[in-house]
Amino acid sequence: MGRLVDLNQIAVSLGGLPVLRDIELALDPGETLGVSGPNGAGKTTLLRVVATLLAPATGSGTVLGAELGTAAVYPVRRRIGLLAHRPALIPELTLAENLRHAANLSGIDSRKTETALRVVGLDEVSSRTAAASSFGMLRRTEVARLLITSPTILLLDEPFTGLDMEAQELIGALVSRTTSEGGSVVMVSHELGHLAAHASRLLTISQGRLEPAL
Amino acid sequence: MSFWSQVVEITRVDLKVERRLGDTMRIVLPFAVVALLVFPLTLGVDLSAISRLGPAVFWAIGILFGMQVALRQAAHDDPERRDLYALLGVDPAARFVGRTLSGGVLMLGFLGVLLVAMIALYSPELPDSWFGPLLLTSILVAVGLTELGTLAGEVTADLHNRTALASLIIAPLALPLVIGASSTLEAMTRDAGILPWILILVATDLALAVAGVGLARPLEEASR
Numbered sequence: 001m002g003r004l005v006d007l008n009q010i011a012v013s014l015g016g017l018p019v020l021r022d023i024e025l026a027l028d029p030g031e032t033l034g035v036s037g038p039n040g041a042g043k044t045t046l047l048r049v050v051a052t053l054l055a056p057a058t059g060s061g062t063v064l065g066a067e068l069g070t071a072a073v074y075p076v077r078r079r080i081g082l083l084a085h086r087p088a089l090i091p092e093l094t095l096a097e098n099l100r101h102a103a104n105l106s107g108i109d110s111r112k113t114e115t116a117l118r119v120v121g122l123d124e125v126s127s128r129t130a131a132a133s134s135f136g137m138l139r140r141t142e143v144a145r146l147l148i149t150s151p152t153i154l155l156l157d158e159p160f161t162g163l164d165m166e167a168q169e170l171i172g173a174l175v176s177r178t179t180s181e182g183g184s185v186v187m188v189s190h191e192l193g194h195l196a197a198h199a200s201r202l203l204t205i206s207q208g209r210l211e212p213a214l
Numbered sequence: 215m216s217f218w219s220q221v222v223e224i225t226r227v228d229l230k231v232e233r234r235l236g237d238t239m240r241i242v243l244p245f246a247v248v249a250l251l252v253f254p255l256t257l258g259v260d261l262s263a264i265s266r267l268g269p270a271v272f273w274a275i276g277i278l279f280g281m282q283v284a285l286r287q288a289a290h291d292d293p294e295r296r297d298l299y300a301l302l303g304v305d306p307a308a309r310f311v312g313r314t315l316s317g318g319v320l321m322l323g324f325l326g327v328l329l330v331a332m333i334a335l336y337s338p339e340l341p342d343s344w345f346g347p348l349l350l351t352s353i354l355v356a357v358g359l360t361e362l363g364t365l366a367g368e369v370t371a372d373l374h375n376r377t378a379l380a381s382l383i384i385a386p387l388a389l390p391l392v393i394g395a396s397s398t399l400e401a402m403t404r405d406a407g408i409l410p411w412i413l414i415l416v417a418t419d420l421a422l423a424v425a426g427v428g429l430a431r432p433l434e435e436a437s438r
Contacts, residue, residue, distance in 0.1 A: 088295045092288075105224075105299070106302045
């Protein structure tokens, strides 16, 4: 299997301000990359570029073989999983309904959602609405979604923030499962300690430039 | 997952969220009925004028308040959910069609209740066999207005002043719907043909459907 992510001289500007500059990044199957950096350094923007959600202003790159900024990325998006900093759940639906909604839209057997909810420890509170659930519960629901969708590229934005030890272990298990199945993981966080525990390679990002971690 | 399965899922969840939020039936509808109730007060006690103006007032209030139904909260996705839908492989055109279907159902219910209120309050002189043409007109208006609302919602997605801007986009573009709907009823009372007005409504709906489906992907990509 070839490279899953290959970015060359990527630059991104948001609202006229440069956010990423000269990004060179390659990710091979089975690799877990940790990227640390201060707030506003460009970590989330880097994840959105790898997720194909943001097209680069200059430079070129491929994700799962699809050229960034072209229509070729649309079909590969379903093989990318993103744990965003803010939960992407519908507040009025229960945790179980949110998960079933994601399963139904991806054509996944919705019976898998019950198993996933059990794995993340939400089976007894899955009838709570997202609006009435804690941040930790929302995060666990999102982890359950990533368990059932089994992405080839897993992107985690500040994955350990606000989670108890048990939930952090779930994230670790999700990372291990993805890499053992030949996928790759990119984790971004401002806490280097958490990244070092899970990543096979560490980089830092500062003022939009990627550098090897010291 | 097929396009139509995604449409059905979006429609189903949209209606479920709307049922729990109650934007249309618990907030917009009561205010629309109050507006319908207040309007005759401006005409004094001229009962024949009230009766004559009833259908026109119904469409004006229906379309004005219908904009709020079209822009209801349940039909708005925050940026994180838009990203999620993209990564789940949801076709933006399926999202447009699903939102239009759920909005159309709500709009039809909204117009139906408003129509009953108008008949009760204004006692309009309706022509014989008015129900069929009026139902057809209501369906066409409901679909057109929802298409317009969904499209305006997509154009203004992620803008802070989304609600105000979207209403300003809808208002002028809804003119063919207002003209077509009110003229259909007027033509019926004069025993004139309604086909040209129905065709205007059909053409408007089709044009909006083509624009909505065709622009769904570019608008979604541009909103990031």
